[in-house]
Amino acid sequence: MDNSDLIIRIIRAFNSLPSAIKDRKRFRELLSHLDEIKRIVVDKRPPRLAVVGRRGAGKSALFNALVDRKILLEGEVDTTSTCSWQSYKLQDEVEISWIDTPGLGAGQLKTERVQLLQLEFGRRPPDVLIFVHKASEVDSDIDATLDDLQQIVECTGEESARAELIVVLNQVDGIRSPLDLVPPYTKEKQDRIALIQKKLEWHLERRGIKYKCVVPAVAYFDDEHDLRFNIEGVATEIGRSIPSEAMLGASAALKFNGFKREIASKIVSLCAVAASCIALIPIPLSDIIPLTALQALMISLIGVLGGKTLSDIEIREFIVALGLLVATATAARQIVRTVLPLLGTGVSVAVAGATTRGIGAAAIAHYIDGESLHEARKKLRSLIK
Ligand SMILES: Nc1nc2c(ncn2[C@@H]2O[C@H](COP(=O)(O)OP(=O)(O)O)[C@@H](O)[C@H]2O)c(=O)[nH]1
Numbered sequence: 001m002d003n004s005d006l007i008i009r010i011i012r013a014f015n016s017l018p019s020a021i022k023d024r025k026r027f028r029e030l031l032s033h034l035d036e037i038k039r040i041v042v043d044k045r046p047p048r049l050a051v052v053g054r055r056g057a058g059k060s061a062l063f064n065a066l067v068d069r070k071i072l073l074e075g076e077v078d079t080t081s082t083c084s085w086q087s088y089k090l091q092d093e094v095e096i097s098w099i100d101t102p103g104l105g106a107g108q109l110k111t112e113r114v115q116l117l118q119l120e121f122g123r124r125p126p127d128v129l130i131f132v133h134k135a136s137e138v139d140s141d142i143d144a145t146l147d148d149l150q151q152i153v154e155c156t157g158e159e160s161a162r163a164e165l166i167v168v169l170n171q172v173d174g175i176r177s178p179l180d181l182v183p184p185y186t187k188e189k190q191d192r193i194a195l196i197q198k199k200l201e202w203h204l205e206r207r208g209i210k211y212k213c214v215v216p217a218v219a220y221f222d223d224e225h226d227l228r229f230n231i232e233g234v235a236t237e238i239g240r241s242i243p244s245e246a247m248l249g250a251s252a253a254l255k256f257n258g259f260k261r262e263i264a265s266k267i268v269s270l271c272a273v274a275a276s277c278i279a280l281i282p283i284p285l286s287d288i289i290p291l292t293a294l295q296a297l298m299i300s301l302i303g304v305l306g307g308k309t310l311s312d313i314e315i316r317e318f319i320v321a322l323g324l325l326v327a328t329a330t331a332a333r334q335i336v337r338t339v340l341p342l343l344g345t346g347v348s349v350a351v352a353g354a355t356t357r358g359i360g361a362a363a364i365a366h367y368i369d370g371e372s373l374h375e376a377r378k379k380l381r382s383l384i385k
């Protein structure tokens, strides 16, 4: 059974319960968490990243740095620009949609262009908006650029529903210290970067532009030199802001552990809360079986984030290796194939939540951070004591 089938069956099984139970607050909370998991798994689609910035800020380079491949041409003068989403296929079934809005602050953002963007964003809103700005240009006539940025932010929808704005302070390698090009940087350089970052934040606040964070970075790499700095930090911020539907797609495209860990922790939290709700529902169903099915799904999803499609047997072996639930683990994923069996013995809320969190942490340690099963087991033990 694949993960889509599994979550659909879990939801269906809970939905078939008597309405007296379904009216309970806990039950509704459980279903909303299960629905969120369903959005991640069943409604998954490629991520949509919109990038804006001045010409030469490093928008194309940032794309290449994020996907770790030279796909877009850098240093090209963008003459025409399409104002529509471009899809880039990275591998089978791994795709990223990107829209580039170049030439900010150069008087090129004509009304017509803004309207086209607005139309496109109306059809398919961006998951995150990334403003790339060159570190050496923070003080040079930034107001015209910020005016244009503000217009584009407004294009992305009503204020309450807008994508988060992530600001990338790019090309920090070029900040004075010429002998300090490659990270890790000296303390002096780090202080300078922090100062420029503060300044950019000050400009954004002065203009009333709502942003999530300013992330310093270097996007440059070629066959011989890799000057990249903190691209994982950029990816992690994208991971924090990305909506459920784009999580799996984005994690296949942006292969950074920081990003994957961010998504995995969200999945673990959802499953842990759902597990506590299951334990609180006072019916025979609220039992170890659906709980184990949910935990199996969680492990499988973390495997997917780590680039591994786990078979039912591998999931069982993982649960067994953690020293848990040997008997029920056998049937972990098949169990909801039929009606959930009505067994007794409820699990306590605290145990259900904590164990689920512990298993999640162990799965992240093993499948994302590449730690041994022994280490993963230690992680679980440290969390459920
Ligand atoms: N040193 C350095 N060069 C960069 C960095 N990011 C981009 N570049 C270079 O700056 C130039 C402009 O970058 P590009 O991505 O084409 O800018 P765009 O116009 O915003 O798409 C290209 O030659 C890039 O290779 C960076 O962080 N450091």
Ligand SMILES: [Mg+2]
Pocket: 059, 060, 061, 073, 074, 075, 076, 078, 102
């Ligand atoms: Mg470009």
